[in-house]
Amino acid sequence: MALKVFISGKFYDKDDAKISVFDHGLLYGDGVFEGIRSYAGKVFRMRQHLDRLWDSAKAIWLTIPMTKEEMAAAIEETLRLNGIEDGYIRVVVTRGAGTLGLDPNRCSDPRVIIITDHISLYPKELYEKGLELITVSTIRNHPAALSPRIKSLNYLNNILAKIEGLQAGCIEALMLNHKGEVAECTGDNIFLVRRGDLLTPPKEAGILEGITREAVIELAGESGITVREIPLTKHDVYIADECFLTGTAAEIVPVVKVDSRPIQDGTPGPITRDLMARFHRLTRNHCT
Ligand code: PXG
Numbered sequence: 593m594a595l596k597v598f599i600s601g602k603f604y605d606k607d608d609a610k611i612s613v614f615d616h617g618l619l620y621g622d623g624v625f626e627g628i629r630s631y632a633g634k635v636f637r638m639r640q641h642l643d644r645l646w647d648s649a650k651a652i653w654l655t656i657p658m659t660k661e662e663m664a665a666a667i668e669e670t671l672r673l674n675g676i677e678d679g680y681i682r683v684v685v686t687r688g689a690g691t692l693g694l695d696p697n698r699c700s701d702p703r704v705i706i707i708t709d710h711i712s713l714y715p716k717e718l719y720e721k722g723l724e725l726i727t728v729s730t731i732r733n734h735p736a737a738l739s740p741r742i743k744s745l746n747y748l749n750n751i752l753a754k755i756e757g758l759q760a761g762c763i764e765a766l767m768l769n770h771k772g773e774v775a776e777c778t779g780d781n782i783f784l785v786r787r788g789d790l791l792t793p794p795k796e797a798g799i800l801e802g803i804t805r806e807a808v809i810e811l812a813g814e815s816g817i818t819v820r821e822i823p824l825t826k827h828d829v830y831i832a833d834e835c836f837l838t839g840t841a842a843e844i845v846p847v848v849k850v851d852s853r854p855i856q857d858g859t860p861g862p863i864t865r866d867l868m869a870r871f872h873r874l875t876r877n878h879c880t
Contacts, residue, residue, distance in 0.1 A: 617686025621746030722848030834861030
């Protein structure tokens with residue numbers, strides 16, 4: 593059975609799921625998106641993802657032509673139609689088809705696209721051995737130019753960083769902000785452990801406020817671990833006791849080397865491993 597894709601109220605077979613070449617989502621990256629997971633048929637943190645989608649849309653003056661309740665129902669229906677229990681959901685809202693030229697007022701009809709598929713996970717080995725990062729020269733977008741808090745369809749900033757990382761043999765890349773502080777990776781937030789505390793850059797560092805990041809902060813709080821959202825430098829990363837990344841696709845993945853420097857003994861640390869186990873329970877036990 594062909595995968596069904598939701599486009600603005602109707603379901604289409606994958607090969608027939610098409611939008612206009614005049615859509616400003618394509619022409620200018622004018623739109624917003626979300627990447628969401630479902631575990632055992634239940635969408636993880638649906639409300640938070642929808643809130644972030646609506647915030648992103650508001651930031652770019654885009655009105656999503658449905659309510660959050662309707663969107664939640666459409667997501668559930670897309671999962672159900674495709675028989676996907678453990679999967680990945682991509683929600684995209686574009687400005688819609690318009691004329692050539694930037695003016696969004698010439699686009700009348702924002703498109704809402706929901707794609708679900710089975711998730712392609714990072715290799716299991718990465719979670720046991722940890723991954724290696726490299727700091728790339730592409731800095732995160734200046735927040736006054738295009739706020740990294742907006743999950744927009746214009747991901748070139750992250751893609752350029754990703755290419756730099758891949759060329760250096762790293763599947764994730766560490767991005768600094770315009771002040772030289774640690775911001776985040778291309779599709780993941782970063783955490784450090786230092787003397788038992790959890791450290792992560794604050795939203796003012798110019799990051800996407802990850803939903804996995806938020807869940808990890810909550811889990812750490814429940815374990816009595818102090819979480820400090822403070823500006824961090826590369827130096828803080830190099831001297832960290834532990835380091836890990838968080839994201840919808842990656843969940844929690846240990847980092848064992850940054851810029852060729854091993855983090856401590858170069859193996860995933862105990863707090864990282866404990867949080868990984870607790871995150872696994874949180875997602876697989878259906879309590880969102
Ligand atoms: N920073 C950036 C720049 C991201 O794009 C995260 C952090 C982590 O946020 P969440 O809310 O996922 O914990 C992201 C999320 C994809 C894909 O298809 C990318 C993300 C999420 C899901 C899928 O590349 N990025």
